[in-house]
Amino acid sequence: MIAPRGDFDYGAVPQLQGQIDSAVNEHGGLVLDAGGITFIDSTIVTLILATHQRTHLRIANLPVRLARLFDIYGIDRVLDIYPTVDGARAT
Secondary structure, three states: OEOOOEEEOHHHHHHHHHHHHHHHHHHOEEEEEHHHEEEEOHHHHHHHHHHHHHOEEEEEOOOHHHHHHHHHHOHHHOOEEEOOHHHHHOO
16 A cells, blocks of 8 residues: 655656555555545556556545546546545455
């Protein structure tokens, strides 16, 4: 599980990619606790979608602002989104 906090844009991709790679290599999948994310740009959306294609990605605690963004783009219908981390881990 990773739980990034704050705003994330193009400059954050290498750091997030490293955290994602470590979690996937260690656990074979990833739970992303999105509760502390306040902003993402299109590069982070692309990173999330690429991660979803590559491994079992589960997103938990999606803030309302990000849920709205995912709804606008229709990616909430593709991603595995859970209201809690416990719910995401249970799958």
